[in-house]
Amino acid sequence: MADDIVAVTRADWRGEARDLIELATSERPVAELLRRGLEWLTRVVRFDLATLFLLREGKLVAVVARGPLASERVRRHELRLADFPSLRQALETRRARAFTDEDHSHGDGDPFDGVLDLPPGHSCMVVPLCAAERCYGLLTLDRTECETYPQSVVDLVEVYGQMLATSLQEVEQKSTLERLHQREHEHARLLESQLGGDEVGVLETSRSPVVRELAMRARQVAETETPVLLLGETGTGKERLARAVHRWSTRAEAPFVTLNCAAIPEGLLESELFGHVKGAFTGATKDRAGRFQMAHGGTLFLDEVGEMPVELQAKLLRALQEKTFEPVGSDKTVRADVRILAATHVDLRQAISQRRFREDLYYRLSVFPLRLPPLRERLEDLPLLCAFLLEEQARRTARRGMKVTPEGLVRLATYDWPGNIRELANALERATILSRKRELGAEAFDVPVRAPEPKRPSEPAPAPESVEEGSVATLEEVQRQHILRVLARTQGRLYGPGGAAALLGLKPSTLQSRMKKLGIMRLEQYVANPPPSGK
Template identity: 85%
Template structure:
């Protein structure tokens, strides 16, 4: 027995167990876990071959081997359980067993017959690897000496087999958890994409130079943890830009948490931001995490931050500066690593002058301001925005294949859009509900040509006498003039008259000349040099 057991300290098995558990919960692969499991066996028992078999579809498949007799042939060895009932019995009883010379002579035969030339009666041990309700496989130990492993050695190696099986179980559970986590994360990303849309693509493929420059600056600041203040009129897409900055950042895999400061009653805002403990106020029946804690490791988007009560602004400033806060009703300091993005359509400078907004909080939030242009300043994006918003609507309404025609785009371009992209989305949704066909033309949109206080350029009077039937050329002339008026004289580029009419700019200009539309300066804005 003294020759069979390698000298170990009393703390050896405990240290090995701790090492295996740490390895099972680390980033190492299962193969590394098995390799280490065989390595520490060399400190416990003598063997010429230690082989690890894992159960796979009714077979025992060798996955690792150690010792002088280990070879590539051994590492590729497979056993059918139906051919070795004694191995199946060891798995059923979950007990380690040392084989005797009689077992070799009258039992199932040696598992390594045809692979190794081991003498009859050689030392052999089988150790099941079982944990919980699962058996993962077997560990076999072989020596060329013709003697039986003592029971004390078998009992010791059985304990190590249980430790290794427990480590395999934890590694498997960790792997399963990671798969579930990835699936949940992908599901969350899919839901976020369905709710918020593909804002990244819309920004970076914009036809507006101002929007493309905005996307470039957003990418630059996304690489830092600097607070960003998003400015712009209501409905310009500030939350979409915030989501884009989050996706561009190193925190993209973290949570994106939003809070509309104007939608929560003032008395509940502090609890929403910083959480509360049980009993902090009437109705606080349990501890509840706030948005700052939820956004730990990710991004917290504070929409309509200009509506935040003055008394709460000081606590927000401290949370921004120190990344710490106390939940309502608690004196315990909580730390949260959340990147802050804030948005408002309020003139914060005016709010500061009226003492409705703290100046120090403004300077903390506005380190890197990004201003979104209103829709009326990026009308060249109308075709792309319509296609994008209709695709979003299709996910909710099921009305797929809807598109806005050239006349429809021209009709939309003749409106000032005080509600910006949000109002455009509402107009498109209303049109898809009322339209019986997939094409949304000018008649699908019941919109005023201009907002109150502005008026469209009048079309030139028709030269035809009243009651006369117009010729085809006169109809074409009036139609071209109407489109020029709707596009404010723009011919070139996306959203220009040529694109809406489905013509090349040169073809349109030739037709205009033929139809007598010569004084372009009356109806057509001058074309920028880069578009010519």
């Protein structure tokens, strides 16, 4: 036995087991694991040839060989399992076995007959590589000396074979999980695309200078890890913009997870955000991950963050500052690498003054605020938005080829759209369901029509719109928005009584000159030059 086994300490065994586990959970391929396995085997037992065979469709295929007798011919060697009952028996019994020359001569022959010229009576051992319900293959050891491996050596190498098989099992399971994860990730991306639409194209092809500027700033901040606060009226497309920021970021391949803080009961919101452990409260029958854990490595979008209870805001602040939190009912700290995007239509400064929102959380979230303009301030985008929304709806309703006529666009431009893009989408979907034609004219839309109101000099001037600190509009932008409102009221008409020029107190030529300077085109010109399809 002393000639066959190499002295190995218990620490060596523990070290090799740890190395095999690290290899099995690393990104290295199976070949690297097997190569390292044979390298360490030289520290356990003496051999002139160690060969690893893997089972593949009824064959034992050599994949790695080591020792003085190892050669390319050995590494390409294959055995039909049906031709070697002794090898099949070793796999069935899962027990290592030392063979003698008599076993080979009266049994099924030497596995290396015709490949190696080994002397009669040479040492030979076969070790099955089995773990759980699976047998992965065999390990064979050969020496040119004419003596049998002692049983104590066979038992030792059998244990090593079990360790190596367990590592192979880890690699196989990891590979399977990665394939499933990749498949789920591709499926999730497909669903996101179907639900979110091509928001990137809509933003960057907008005819509104304000929206194009917004898209440019969103692209700039997307490349950073800075928190972004999306502001704007309900229905202006804050979630669409959040998805665009995620797609433009370095986290685009990671999860995009959303949580509507106003849609979940206050008592369940903490669990939804941070998760809970089994027994944390009535009904918590098992551990459940929260949105922070789901979004690890990706982006977490907190919609309607202004509606979050004050008690929970302190825990959210800590999670943002330290990137750690405790699930409900747990005393263990969980770390999550998450980029936060938040959105609200609430006036957060007013909420702070009313003690409904923490000031420190506001400053943490509003490092880079982005304000989305309401639809009534970007009416020049109506043709683009209608085309985009109809194409998006066609994937659900199967009504393809629908489009809004110039008359239909003028009708839509006369409405204020308090529900913004969401309300426009609903109006278009109703129209596509009710209309038997592919062209949606003015009669297809049941939105209220606004009658032009005569200008009354005695009427007091409207109070200026309140603006957030840091987002004061320029004088040119205020003029531009006012002209757009008047054009919508007159249905695009510039001349004559009740026309835009008369309501504004300007000559038609002066109004046209100012519109050109401000980048405003008449709605009819947009209809005549529609944006490219799919943008």
